Amino acid sequence: MAKVTFIDQGIEVEVPVGTSILEASKQVGAPEGDACGGVCACSTCHVYVEQGGALLSEAEEDEEDILDKAFDVRHTSRLGCQARIEREGDISVRISQESLEAYYNEHPNVPRPDNLGARGRRPLSSG
Ligand code: FES
16 A cells, blocks of 8 residues: 655545556545546646655656646656556655646535645736
8 A cells, every 4th residue: 555645735545556646636535636537638637746756657758748738847747647656655745736726627516725826836816
């Protein structure tokens, strides 16, 4: 088993090896978007892997191509639907601003927190 922590939400979940970060988020209701349904065709599942990145599958070219079009990409960026846990251990992630926005847009019945931003990010302007 591996433990996945969604840092900003203070949510942890134990999942078997083979689980993706997106699947882990769904098990505990962590607010990670998945507009394309997890088929590597959007970037709404964009997360920052702060700990345990070496426990995850390597990013393949398709994932890198999608991340090229994502917002605020960092060296820790992964697509949650493509980052699959390959070894036991502790993994900590922050859900990106674009992923949070997508999640709350997709789930209008879920109360939206006042500040959606991952730490260090400004909230998007409300226009
Ligand atoms: S959910 Fe669309 S790329 Fe991951």
